[in-house]
Amino acid sequence: MVFAITGNPVGKTFFIYLFLLLAAILGQDILLEPFGAEAFGLTVTQTTRITSIWGTFVLAAIIIAGLLEGRIAKRIMAQIGNLGALAGFVVIVLSGFTRSSSIFYTGVTLLGLGTGFSTVANLSLMFDLTTAGNVGLYIGAWGVSNAMSRLAGSVLGGAMRDAVAQLTGVALNGYLIVFGIEALMLAGAALMLSRINVSAFRKQTSEPSFVEKVAMASE
Template structure:
């Protein structure tokens, strides 16, 4: 029995790999082809790629449906598999769009918007329900460690996918692009199906949770369980602040290295590798032992504090002009981001309950998307504005690092006010499911 459970837990990771693979094709390949090969305006391509983020609020409603409206008696598996199918269809549609050179027309705008909307809908449905399934399957510290391990699997899927797709499309050919995209779409569907099938067990707690989830209309749940809960508002703000604070510089480190420290193109390109290794190492360590030793709250605070110190260090390094220290700080930045991310993921999954797992995962997913979008936008605007006003690249990027440090201080303060056990969803769980679990 223990062997079967371990095997099922391992199977779940294949969805994370599939999810990472889908992001590698869309985010790492199609954007380059649309701009460099097809000559489409960067603004139009950016709009297309923003669509999955713009429709992310649908995750909340999709999560509500998954919580309360089982399909074939299952709350999660069918939604994950259908979501993977929609991801695949979206990938095929977007690749066909990218494989056919065309001028910017109303038809291109419409077809591109619909293709990316299809892809985004599938991503939001499948990933949100998958996270709810992970929440359902694990308890206690196993739950917080599991969500971290599966996030590492997503990163590995992205890396492996980028390598495979890069090799297959070394020389661009429209027919080959469609062939590779179709293969990726099929692989995503098969991997997700293999991961999801047979993961849910029927019991009285699950049935009662589904009944309770659909008792309240969607609008009432939003009002009473989400918007009216101070703990939900605190965590939502914390997630946004943490993402802005750790990722606003995401696309701006390389220009900082070039403009302030005089680094070459090759050196700045490798910065992403240093950062990524730091993230991967810290998340692996978090899943293996740090969450168990420290608890997710101390882990998140450690990551936030480390990130604040790194941003201060980046400013000092810019004054010193020391490239070696800068590279080391980028690696430490990755470690801080990974620790904060692992702690935040653990906090998020600790807030979920069997009744509201899908819906609450949707809420946190929206916070994630908002944090990413606002962070990227704010970072670029701030750097451009300060550089335009002062004509000094160091001042411009230092203002960004200072802003991130301040936002992370806000996030650090918010962690002191967080208590999952007092949230309305947890109170609801205690009142309704405690007796059922004891009798089951």
């Protein structure tokens, strides 16, 4: 599995792309509600609604993306989602500086919409970036990237926030720094997406690797 990914430039790029994208999106899972309480003094009842609002817009975006699939190129739809989620993080950081809950909810809405579009498009790309004889191999590799991103997102969302809060002595700073890092990760993923080409991936997988060429030459 490792050689199949590292030996294919497009496959390697997609692996890193998925890691950055999912670590950023999944890293906010444990942050939005406590951030709402810390930054805006929201009650427990109000903070529990944050995830519901986010989830509602994720679902709405998934439905819309499903209807648009086939009409809009997958990479374009994925980029719309990536940039939407990126904008969401930027707006959430802005809400922390301005202490505006209305700006915060706007950021949550953008984050939800971006996540939904990104989910549909990137799942389609995952299946496109396979080959007929190695579907399980590549889907397994993308699954490994997913699992690694979940771990990284949890560490980023927990340990990094706590470390920054302790260093600065201001709890809110921990949230803002992490949201800022997640925005940068999404920016990096958006740049990498432009280098992911399904046709190039399949061409590279159809060509024998250097090791295979050496083996054939020695026969």
